[in-house]
Amino acid sequence: MKPKIVHKRKDCIGCNSCVLLAPQTWQMDTKEGKSRLIGSKEKRGLFVGEIFPIDLEANKKAAKACPMHIIKIENA
Numbered sequence: 001m002k003p004k005i006v007h008k009r010k011d012c013i014g015c016n017s018c019v020l021l022a023p024q025t026w027q028m029d030t031k032e033g034k035s036r037l038i039g040s041k042e043k044r045g046l047f048v049g050e051i052f053p054i055d056l057e058a059n060k061k062a063a064k065a066c067p068m069h070i071i072k073i074e075n076a
Ligand code: SF4
Pocket: 011, 012, 013, 014, 015, 016, 017, 018, 019, 034, 035, 062, 065, 066, 067, 068, 069, 070, 071
């Protein structure tokens, strides 16, 4: 099972840390001032996506660095 990432996007302050640490998974939406979890789907206000195991470490760092604590990793 691939690791799953959940992003509570509405609380994102656009600090860019996740984009810098895991650019393969995150991109900045400069218009909205919030990051985007690439390839994610919205489920009840949360954005959910899968990542390849090779991208897990970078995303663990991004989750740890997020000042809002809105990046959660599951199945890892
Ligand atoms: S690290 Fe957190 S607050 Fe900063 S851009 Fe990424 S999701 Fe948003």
